[in-house]
Amino acid sequence: RALITGADGFVGRHLARYLLDRGVEVLGLGLHPPREPEPWNACSYEVCDVVDRDRVFSLVRDFRPGYVFHLAAQSSVRRSWEDPLLTYRVALLGQSNVFHALVEAGVEPVVHVACSAEEYGPVSEEELPIPEDRPLRPVNPYALSKVIQEEHALFFHRVHGTRVVITRAFNIIGPGQTREFVASDFAHQIAEIEAGLREPVIRVGNLEARRDFSDVRDLVEAFWALVNRSGPGEVYNVCSGEDRPVREVLELLVSMSRVPVRVEVDPGKLRKADIPALRGDNRKLRELTGWEPSIPLEKSLRDLLEWCREEVCGLRETGCGS
DSSP states (O other), rough: OEEEETTTTTTHHHHHHHHHHHOOOOEEEEESSSSSSGGGGGGHHHHHHTTOOHHHHHHHHHOOEEEEOOSSOOHHHHHHHOOHHHHHHIIIIHHHHHHHHHHTTOOEEEEEEEGGGGGOOSOOOOGGGGGGTSOOOSSSSHHHHHHHHHHHHHHHHHHHOOEEEEEEEEEEEETTTTTHHHHHHHHHHHHHHHSSOOSSSSEEEEEEEEOOEEEEHHHHHHHHHHHHHTTTEEEEEEESSSSEEEHHHHHHHHHHSSSOEEEEEEEGOOSSSSOOOOBBOOOHHHHHHOOOSSSHHHHHHHHHHHHHHHHHHHHHHSSOOO
């Protein structure tokens, strides 16, 4: 049986589906009621803020999980600048509640902590691809919050023997992603343009940044492989091992648009501190589990755009044209 925190998020929903397909009993904890009935109509779901100590302790005590996937976080870099204290509070207090609840309940699950390649910070071309032992140099509050989570998890491993496995995911894409993230923002804008809800202009930030994109469906497969095969206290990159310019992502999505669009740079979408290039080294994960990314970038983007079209249609009183 598996407990998923942050279950109402993009990755949490895909992870729940993946586990249910494999016969795992799932309890999802989310900050809000689920937006869609699926997959929660096939398992248990509880509204729970992970910073609520009593609620977390009660749910862990009753469910007694064999696996914990700790995904709950404030996961937007932009929002982390706007409210760094909230970002740190969810990262440290929320995770502390989960870990202390496990100790108090006397259960010893494998605990997966989802972290981020943002922790690596700026890297030179000579440092690519990035292995797990590269020094961490966070340059935004979100990245710092993930470094804090890693250290906290490893502390519990050393002091309490908690069987933790940590992943550093690079740029994740796929259907269901909110528009806080670059590919999804582009896709949402295209869907709104197609539906006649905005002028035919895609507003963009830095298109020269290079990122290592992986599909969320490949990501959750890696999570499951690691909690079943990794030793405790280990850290793994989850990535494709290839970096692609954000401009290429935009061009692929524009090529899928049903209507002509033009592109304009929006200064408001430029980050205070952006990382020029990220490309991960996934050899440690591959050699342990045999995992390989299987979903091409083009399919990830096509599925994402189709999901955005359905999302936009659902917000309109009348159906969308083709």
